[in-house]
Amino acid sequence: MKSWFEYNWQVRDEWFEVYSQLSTEELIKERTGGVGSILKTFFHIADVELSWIRAIEGLEDWEPLYEDYQTLEAVKDLSDGCRKQILGILSNADVSKESTVVCVSWRNEPLVYGEVLRHVIAHEIHHIGQFSVWAKELDIKRVSANFMDRGLGQTLLQEKANRTIL
């Protein structure tokens, strides 16, 4: 899983960089698709990722409030903090966990641990696709969505020898 998370985090940081050229007004402007604005989408990606990872590890829900993160720097700090937590959590999780059944407070049906990991991975890539449409509309640089050319082949090879998820 490590290479997938690394992919998403590299791409996310490149989008933070690209969108840092926009004014706060542009960042919070409501747009078509996604969860609304660019800022809210960044917040949503970081929030959803950490919520699910904490939930499948049985940790209590940690609910940041969007209202507390009203600049790109604040959301980037939040994203960095979430990532640190996830690294800590998943670095202790053995890959055999992937096929265990888990329950989360907001759903009645049980889920498979690896299913949730894939859910959060796909969730971010999906929203990044929306970023690319908005960047095109704004006529600014678009970040490559390519998985290759990011050194992730090497990550993948190391992953094989590693029993932890991250």
Next chain:
Amino acid sequence: MKSWFEYNWQVRDEWFEVYSQLSTEELIKERTGGVGSILKTFFHIADVELSWIRAIEGLEDWEPLYEDYQTLEAVKDLSDGCRKQILGILSNADVSKESTVVCVSWRNEPLVYGEVLRHVIAHEIHHIGQFSVWAKELDIKRVSANFMDRGLGQTLLQEKANRTIL
């Protein structure tokens, strides 16, 4: 990998269904982001997926021409055909292949087999994110991008016991 491909194929078919309500004019209309039109994006997703899978298996390149697929039904047929080929190819590929080094004709640098699989998976999810923006603009139903609630937890559990990639 099976659950990832199943996810993408389920979501793709649901988008074929949603977009089948549009006129051909709407489907071929140039839009902001992605590779242009809705029809071209469907074609591009199917084409890119099969090209990479064939390439890493050392099969000769098979290059469908967009001009030959000018209706949604034609592109859906192409997509179904590509998927059949991929099922055949990957069902014979042992998971140990994931960490092998592969070369493709259009690149100088070698790649890792599993890196290419992840590339085509992320590629489709990325473009689907664009579909969702366009659907919102057109004020029509949007397909869920959720990985869960698709029966893929079960696929994942079966996958563990299976030595082939698909």
